[in-house]
Amino acid sequence: MIRTSLRRAIVPGIASLALVLSACGGDDAESVDGDVTGEVAVDGSSTVYPMSATAEEMLAEEGSAVEVSVGFSGTGGGFEKFCAGQTDVSNASRPIKDEEAAVCEENGVEYTELLVATDALTVVVHPDLAVDCLTSDQVVELFSPDSKAKKWSDLDASFPDTDIAGFIPGTDSGTYDYMAADVVQHETEALRNDFEASEDDNILVQGVSGTEGGVGFFGYTYFEENADKLKALSIDDGAGCVEPSAETAQAGEYSPLARPLFIYVDNAKYNDNEAVAAYVDFYVENLTTVAETAQYIPLSEEALSETEEKLAGMAG
């Protein structure tokens, strides 16, 4: 017992020390307490999945005996299990919704939201389409359920007279939710329903790259892996066209489509289960490496120290 509480106190200290060290160029993660055993259940967004899985693998490589299972049932499905107390950590590609938070509260699940990375939601089109930049209003018009745009020329007279063929993520994904709730902001929190939807982003890639006038959106990694087949549109949010990239997203210039990726940690489980603490601590300590390995955009220094502070505040 004494050892555990001592560990709790030391970990945030080590975390900040590690940050200083890694800033000095030492990239190797500090040794892991091999005596900690136990299971951690992670579920939620399939977008954040690669990060949480990377953190798990790195932890195992370090010789930890903690067994972490990482699920991918979507941000919504993840919160459902998390708020029922079935999982310890929930991956989310959008902030928790009020109704989800209400369920958590009802079940007495207290949690901490930790920002772990940024993703540039990328609007992609067929490479031959003569459109390079959309204003944020045009993005809204393109995906809004009230949209009357059938051809690209309906958005802007200078755009070609080609039919719009949309391919968008499924309604269960946080990607859809973010576009609907935070970008389009239609009262129904929905996107237009005459676009083809798929839970598998690779299907969207195929759709957009195979249809002239095809348009879709998904995480930046999917664009990066398919950059030869697709064209990413720049977004003009009032300050000129900004193309999606690690730099622009991190600097906050790629607005409004740079979206935050979170993990939600159950406070009680963090404090009672040393395996959960070991995993989450390790995750945050190595956040930059984890994000880069999973091909996401690491947090800016400012955001990183904010996440670390929040983590330090969890130890009770």
Next chain:
Amino acid sequence: MSVATRSARETVEIRLSDGRSRERNPASILFLIALWFSLFFGVIVLVSLIVDTAISGAGRFDANLFTNYESKLDKSTTGFRAGILGSIWLMAFTALLAIPLGIAAAIYLEEFADRRSRFNRLVEINLQNLAAVPSIIYGMLAVAVMGLLGYQFKGIVLGGAIALALLILPVIVITTREAIRAVPQEIRQGSLALGATVWQTTWRNTLPSAVPGIATGTILGLSRAIGEAAPLLMLGMAMVRWDPSSIESKVTALPMQIYHLSSMPQEEYQVAASAAIIVLLVMILGMNALAIFIRNKFQKSW
């Protein structure tokens, strides 16, 4: 039977077996073409899918595919060890749950139940319907059962086995009943006439004679179960990087791993998933071959 009728019949048979008809009017030719098209459509689609998958997974048929766990740090050596072992464990416990229950239910319905009773007829109709229920429903059923058993995290060996056992139970019951029904009534009557009880007759005569049919049906049921991802997804099965060790250990299955790796953006994962699809296909074909072997080896004719 006169010579004339016999030769006429033979001619018809020959023509039929040749697939040829003297009629050469356009309508019959068109009909023939339509038949050939329907025959080959399914086959061609299937073959081209398999070939396409095999080609795209060709680069990854190496030992790593079987011995490694899924890896984010080294994508090109990612493997399906957890999925393959998980699927084998799930199949073992699914069989353990479903086979005794299925066979017992079939024996009751065939040999002991009063067929005229309204309740039994209701059970029969429901069994037929259950066999056609989408697999994801069984996942929800298993979630409920696991909840009743008090498990917080349901993606464990027991949960998966319950879901898959529920899924194939109707299939096993139906095929077992057919196998039992195929045992000639004379065998039962002979046994009963010698003074055996109904139970002794069933246990010592009917059931052994029905084993080939039961085994075939069971294995076909299991090979349906091994390819299922939907009910397991419903259970919230997660990616794990260890081997299953007990019925309570968290587990993943091969179709689950294929499902989620094929939707990852990285090319390496999609190639690995293609290779794993072929592995899964070989596993299923192997099980089906075993079913055919058992049927041919032990089949009796009366």
